[in-house]
Amino acid sequence: MTFQRKPSGASLVKTVRDDGKWKSKYRKAVNMDGARILELCDGQLPLEELLEKHNRLYPANILSREDAEAFFDAAEKEEMVVRGAEKLRTDARIAGSYENYYPNHMTFELTDQCNYRCKHCYRESSPDLHKRLDTAKVKEYITALHENGGSVVEITGGEPMLHKDFFEIVDFACERLNLVAVLTNGYYLQEEALQRLLKHKKTLIFNISLDSHLPERHDKFRGKEGAFAKTINAMRLLGEHGFRYRVAMSVTPENNFDIEETIKLAKEHKATTFGYNHVLDFGRGEGLTSGERKADVEELKKRVEYELYIRDKYKDFLNMLTPEQMKSVKSTNCGIIHRTVTVGPEGEVRPCAMFSGDVIELGNIMNKSFKELFKSGIGNVFAAMPAPKEEICGDCKYLRYCANCILRGIKKGSKTPGCKWVEKTGVMKYVKGSPENRVCGNIQEPIQL
Template structure:
């Protein structure tokens, strides 16, 4: 049976209202305050049988889902993966998403996999393209107790990963206290920083507090980077900070935001990232928002040139894989990769070699493209909720929520989020053959048109599809 046919059967199974109701019952708590689904997954890993309709439904979902999207002979490896707490949390969110939304293209998780939180807008730099227009803190930024409550709500809601950004997150005095609170919920925690404060002492402290991932901004080599960041003499500090993170063996990424001013230099930064030994190079999709001007945004042709350069670096002529993984937040990168190699899927979080695996190919339409409103949400320093850090549309505020149930209801019912989840609603992009693996950047549409369902003006296919 073809993978697409199996996916259809799997979808019909989940569409059954009785099954959906039983799935949501898995998220009730037992007498010890633990989710029923957690107990059942533990039993599944051990190969135990439980005389329960809900357990049998969960086991059936796991087995059918695994066969649909991975193929046969993967169960033992899958059970090993489930011993990893982050993978387990991710699976729980997927199952909750099936209960809430069914099998959607693209898929919607039961709570955000990732929340990016601008934890303060205090910053020691003056970056020309800063989406947050950071510098001074807001007057109404969340205090320590309010911030801890936010962590509690997100942790109890099943969020898998929390990224502290800003501003400069290391300038928030209670940051390490908040990091510890995040780890209490076994969430993955990361820091997005300008790198100037990554001294040996601070990096060692970040490691002691079990930070999983550190992303450092580097928009070019010395002259370019310092022109972008507004202060001379910082380049050496940033590079030293990167080296300190690599030496402590913390998973590390260099993040470059590409504009007209630096996109030709991106290959040099990629080479430098590999030389420094970082785990990832992340090419950020520049959106003219905050301090960023429209006149430095790439044209569709320039963006296409850049994404092709990224692909060539990833998959060079000799076929050798680079030590550093090269990723991009630009949703069109998924399309670029598939145009070069129909067996290759590039996402925000990983590059997946489909290698002719028909089952994995069927997964592409479910996980590809922009994660905004599906896997991802952003918070401002005052608790305001936005679809994305580059998408300044207030949807609510974390102060409004009493507990995780209020937050989950918001995630499930918010009109804007539900609009973003429906690719057929998007003008022009909704007609594209790549709508599920890409869908365009909703933040760019909002920036240019103040309408998040308009076409993405940054994509080279937009003109072709609108003519």
């Protein structure tokens, strides 16, 4: 278990690797009072001595025996602690800081090059682009992420397997972190590659893009003849070798009603889970969403009813946020900057994949160390910043578009005089560039574990 200190308290993260389930990551959060008492739990002190030590260290927050008993009852129920009559050994790793937020999760876009020209690509990647992340810097940041309580990285691109040091980077990450996700189109994920990655099977998770059960539709969407066949073969091999993987579908008006048949294909090839998202109106994706805006009411009603049917019938297979995760997103935000960041192929650090580096400037891994980057205090600001929601925005006509997303709130709010969310949060003081410049289409939900 990792105990990651935060200015708000602490996160406790534990990964279960042996049950084969996708949602195998345990995460609990406690406030500062809970963090202080839990950090003292080394398995060696009886409750009375633990209380005495706590109250001596924190005289402004004296904890009574009754309150301590109630806290540990709840903590034991949530699997944060184990109590016993004898001394216990703990392998918990304590990291992080009570002064600054350090992320638990980072996404590395190894390159902007891709062998496809996908219609919705959030980086507008193509075979003609050749930017590469520096391998030594990626390793430096993976090491620092681990040392400061982080446990998850996502490796993506472009097509990450086109980076010359792809296997070296994956090996390095798997040897240090609890979970490593590789987001790929599957074209190069064939037998030889999987043989090289078998040793990391318990740590690795793959995300494979599949946009229809119809070969011609998938190939057209991905801009590559034969893409469907390569993807299906990669899925078959992943299933045969027992790797965990998610099939991710990008949805437009053209393939909206392909979702169920694509789910069936994923299940047939032993996918662990399935996720789909609608293409967003950025970059190449902007043209693809025009059908959403022009669709008549009856057509939209059919789509909603279809998706409600899908979510009910396949709820045990779909990769969706849990009620607890949704509650967290709605109460604050998705975790940008304070829990997760994205690093682009030139080293620029962004709040998430959907942001360009010039909207909110965080720095660059090529000229800043991990701690320099996150000691700016901006993580503390965004940890407390609510995303657009009804309680703030009221009956605003843009709420359906902006809800729960800070970037979309910035995009609409910056052009909407009197935006209640912009005024309440003061977010524009942190915005340096225009969100209109972002080359972004669809982006899948982060790996939920």
